[in-house]
Amino acid sequence: MADITVNSSQEYLLEMAGICKEFPGVKALDNVNLKIRPHSVHALMGENGAGKSTLLKCLFGIYEKDAGTIIFQGKEINFHSAKEALDNGVSMVHQELNQVRQRSVMDNMWLGRYPTKGMFIDHSKMYKDTKDIFEELGIDIDPKQKVAELSVSQMQMIEIAKAFSYNAKIVIMDEPTSSLTEKEVNHLFTIIRKLKDRGCGIVYISHKMEEIFQLCDEITILRDGQWVATQSLEGLDMDKIIGMMVGRALTQRFPPKINRPKEVILEVSGLTALNQPSIKDVSFQLRKGEILGIAGLVGAKRTEIVETIFGIREKASGTIKLHGKEVKNTDAHDAIRNGFALVTEERRSTGIYSQLDIEFNSLIANMDSYKGKSGLLDNRRMKSDTQWVIDSMRVKTPSQKTAIGSLSGGNQQKVIIGRWLLTQPEILMLDEPTRGIDVGAKFEIYQLMLELAKKDKGIIMISSEMPELLGITDRILVMSNGRVAGIVETEKTDQQEIMRLAALYL
Numbered sequence: 001m002a003d004i005t006v007n008s009s010q011e012y013l014l015e016m017a018g019i020c021k022e023f024p025g026v027k028a029l030d031n032v033n034l035k036i037r038p039h040s041v042h043a044l045m046g047e048n049g050a051g052k053s054t055l056l057k058c059l060f061g062i063y064e065k066d067a068g069t070i071i072f073q074g075k076e077i078n079f080h081s082a083k084e085a086l087d088n089g090v091s092m093v094h095q096e097l098n099q100v101r102q103r104s105v106m107d108n109m110w111l112g113r114y115p116t117k118g119m120f121i122d123h124s125k126m127y128k129d130t131k132d133i134f135e136e137l138g139i140d141i142d143p144k145q146k147v148a149e150l151s152v153s154q155m156q157m158i159e160i161a162k163a164f165s166y167n168a169k170i171v172i173m174d175e176p177t178s179s180l181t182e183k184e185v186n187h188l189f190t191i192i193r194k195l196k197d198r199g200c201g202i203v204y205i206s207h208k209m210e211e212i213f214q215l216c217d218e219i220t221i222l223r224d225g226q227w228v229a230t231q232s233l234e235g236l237d238m239d240k241i242i243g244m245m246v247g248r249a250l251t252q253r254f255p256p257k258i259n260r261p262k263e264v265i266l267e268v269s270g271l272t273a274l275n276q277p278s279i280k281d282v283s284f285q286l287r288k289g290e291i292l293g294i295a296g297l298v299g300a301k302r303t304e305i306v307e308t309i310f311g312i313r314e315k316a317s318g319t320i321k322l323h324g325k326e327v328k329n330t331d332a333h334d335a336i337r338n339g340f341a342l343v344t345e346e347r348r349s350t351g352i353y354s355q356l357d358i359e360f361n362s363l364i365a366n367m368d369s370y371k372g373k374s375g376l377l378d379n380r381r382m383k384s385d386t387q388w389v390i391d392s393m394r395v396k397t398p399s400q401k402t403a404i405g406s407l408s409g410g411n412q413q414k415v416i417i418g419r420w421l422l423t424q425p426e427i428l429m430l431d432e433p434t435r436g437i438d439v440g441a442k443f444e445i446y447q448l449m450l451e452l453a454k455k456d457k458g459i460i461m462i463s464s465e466m467p468e469l470l471g472i473t474d475r476i477l478v479m480s481n482g483r484v485a486g487i488v489e490t491e492k493t494d495q496q497e498i499m500r501l502a503a504l505y506l
Contacts, residue, residue, distance in 0.1 A: 119139065357403055
């Protein structure tokens, strides 16, 4: 890889000043500023809906700003497309993965800029260039493998490698560690420091405070579409940053426990998925009013448990009993009818219909309930239930008819959770429910989970964040290589015991 040339006398690589952007019914950005130095990692923080993604999409050419100036390497610019931004040295690793899953890794790496030999694509060079970048970054993935066969964390690393391949001077990273293990996070930090040493300015968006203090030099905070502050990380602590983000002190990271687990509601015995390698002989119980966490390293097959219970993976053997009676969830429709709900890990690919409105996304799992005797839909009830989702989940949106894809990731997640609550499930399964969500929204989701548990719902939550598991659950089931390594009482365990169990069958 060629070194990046940066004018060392230039104080700022990028200056965004007075940026404004309006959408119908909402002012997303109001006079926002952002300045990025070379050789630096700059944190951009704010609650979901604060305007972070909108600001960077204005830089990247995805949105056209309404007012303000953008100076890049001393020259005023206005990119009109993502390709123009990439060609000029601005690269972005998006939080939501947008890959062509039925194509190979190297196809995704070089899409739109294939190396050619004459009139034909030079597959040998494409393979070699991909392999060289992966070796430099320490990524162990076959360039010829189909993306659909990879884990979410591997897909994330491909996106990071792709950004690296552009030799960009500004690299924007939007929640890049949301699907990574601790080992992979450390690996990513090594890559970021390489970029920093080359003279890059990295814009780093994350809701994980520990990462911000470990990695970043400066921080800019937005709130409700407005600039709040830009300053060095020195002298700041977590409470000060949260106070600036939410406009108030957030005294507790987790709400007080108000649920009281009762009798067993769900029994899973000897659950084994049909396609291997996957889960094998998984057994556990879930009680009314209990929040059961599922922990494990990437590849431990945590997601496969809830997908098999929900019927979107075929089971080879085992039984699932609800209230002592066996249920057979052969597909998602069966699962919903039997009182199960599943919030999936990947919002964009398996959670939302991004081009459709909030009303559709809120009601789609419960549509049969709105049909009258004549077979016609009850529009009044549909609008009422959509408004319930918006109000109870505190979704920030101009209207019910707003396309869900235009909302922030946290607000999208709130709509999805509200959708499943409309089905009135007895068992709510959540796969990484707070991935890419700010501290304020996380607190609201934790409160919601506890309130549902208080109403005797059984909740299963998969999370890669150890403090979250220890802060919100009653018990934790630890997976290791597709098998149950142990089930521990949250109050009596610690991070070391969970990590020891997670490595038991490796």
